[in-house]
Amino acid sequence: MTDYVPPEVWTWDSESGGTFASINRPIAGATHEKALPVGKHPLQLYSLATPNGQKVTILLEELLALGHKGAEYDAWLIKIGDGDQFGSGFVAVNPNSKIPALMDHSGDTPIRVFESGAILQYLAQKFGAFLPTEPAAHAECLSWLFWQMGSAPYLGGGFGHFYAYAPSKMEYPINRFAMETKRQLDVLDQRLAVSQYIAGDEYTIADIAIWPWYGGLVKGRLYGAAQFLSVHEYKHVLRWAEAIEARPAVQRGRRVNRTSADEGVLERHAASDLD
Numbered sequence: 001m002t003d004y005v006p007p008e009v010w011t012w013d014s015e016s017g018g019t020f021a022s023i024n025r026p027i028a029g030a031t032h033e034k035a036l037p038v039g040k041h042p043l044q045l046y047s048l049a050t051p052n053g054q055k056v057t058i059l060l061e062e063l064l065a066l067g068h069k070g071a072e073y074d075a076w077l078i079k080i081g082d083g084d085q086f087g088s089g090f091v092a093v094n095p096n097s098k099i100p101a102l103m104d105h106s107g108d109t110p111i112r113v114f115e116s117g118a119i120l121q122y123l124a125q126k127f128g129a130f131l132p133t134e135p136a137a138h139a140e141c142l143s144w145l146f147w148q149m150g151s152a153p154y155l156g157g158g159f160g161h162f163y164a165y166a167p168s169k170m171e172y173p174i175n176r177f178a179m180e181t182k183r184q185l186d187v188l189d190q191r192l193a194v195s196q197y198i199a200g201d202e203y204t205i206a207d208i209a210i211w212p213w214y215g216g217l218v219k220g221r222l223y224g225a226a227q228f229l230s231v232h233e234y235k236h237v238l239r240w241a242e243a244i245e246a247r248p249a250v251q252r253g254r255r256v257n258r259t260s261a262d263e264g265v266l267e268r269h270a271a272s273d274l275d
């Protein structure tokens, strides 16, 4: 606990610290002029291999694996630590200045799509894949897709931020968000105890949205928190995470726009970039 007393009016303290302090600011919009590159494919993705970024590259690789040639894409690297998301070209695609952002140039008028959940839904509908059409299955899939979009900020912006990124360890927020993260893992575990995939018997965009976050968490890849959160308790989530991870398209998709030295590729412009 601290004895912080909020002032009458909040003002921007750029010295507040923490891992992402240098890119956080209380105003929206571009900070500099910079056009985005455009490659040869109709789909142009501007992204980074964070869990939100991986969702889209995994879906694109799954679509290509199914034989949808129209899903060929250029994936350009947006270095959020360097502020690329505040360039004028990026802000024109996503006024919220966050990766991933997609431009579809396949029609007469280019279409922009931002928010990873919207991008997954857009691509699944465009190619008629990974989103069931039967009404009950469709509703179940979108329910879990939107569950992910609403839940992950508590995991990433809440738990991950205070456990791994904040300038000091504070018991109150770590407790609060560890509790919520474990509750979310239990939601998934109970669901996956009775269902092969998140939305039923079929692998869908709900799995693709949830896996990079919660699959990554139970596999010990997020925030160094596997032991702290006792992730081994979530056996059904682990079973599902391993099954998703074994898919070749998932292994390809998660390497795209990855900046670490392992198997990552900074940009992807052709299938051969990942071969």
Ligand SMILES: N[C@@H](CCC(=O)N[C@@H](CS)C(=O)NCC(=O)O)C(=O)O
Residues within 6 Å of the ligand: 023, 024, 050, 051, 052, 053, 080, 085, 097, 098, 099, 100, 114, 115, 116, 117
């Ligand atoms: N709800 C958004 C969240 C996207 C998001 O938070 N992106 C992060 C990286 S994972 C980002 O670009 N952060 C840069 C910033 O906040 O300036 C989505 O799912 O697309």
